[in-house]
Amino acid sequence: MENQEYLVxxxxxxxxxxxxxxxxxxxxxxxxxxxxxxxxxAQEERKEIYNAFINGEEIICDNFIVSKKLGFKFYKNNxxxxxxxxxxxxLYNCISKKxx
Numbered sequence: 001m002e003n004q005e006y007l008v009x010x011x012x013x014x015x016x017x018x019x020x021x022x023x024x025x026x027x028x029x030x031x032x033x034x035x036x037x038x039x040x041x042a043q044e045e046r047k048e049i050y051n052a053f054i055n056g057e058e059i060i061c062d063n064f065i066v067s068k069k070l071g072f073k074f075y076k077n078n079x080x081x082x083x084x085x086x087x088x089x090x091l092y093n094c095i096s097k098k099x100x
Contacts (some may be wrong), residue, residue, distance in 0.1 A: 046080075052096045053082065059096050061089035 052059055058067040066072050066082060066089055075081040080091045 046092055049091050049094055049096050050080065053091060053094075057097065059091070059094045061091075061094040064089070066094065 049059055053066070053068070053072075056068045058065050058069075060066070061082075064087060071084045072082045072089075073084075075083060075088075082089050082091060
């Protein structure tokens, strides 16, 4: 009888240890998946804004309307920075009028 109680107690301890290890693995994995999804969505939004500017659509950067029609063009060394020789904007910080 004592041996059986000892086995039950030992089994409970092993189960608790397994569950604690499992929780310790699952939480970082969920956090990592969340971070990957956030970065993926941000990258897609950046592509959308970049493509909108290339297609000649208007985008909003710091309360300015920016488009190729208004004389904005890409910097020579940076494909995500646009300028009209007075104002300079990074496309990552802009908003497409479609996504408002």
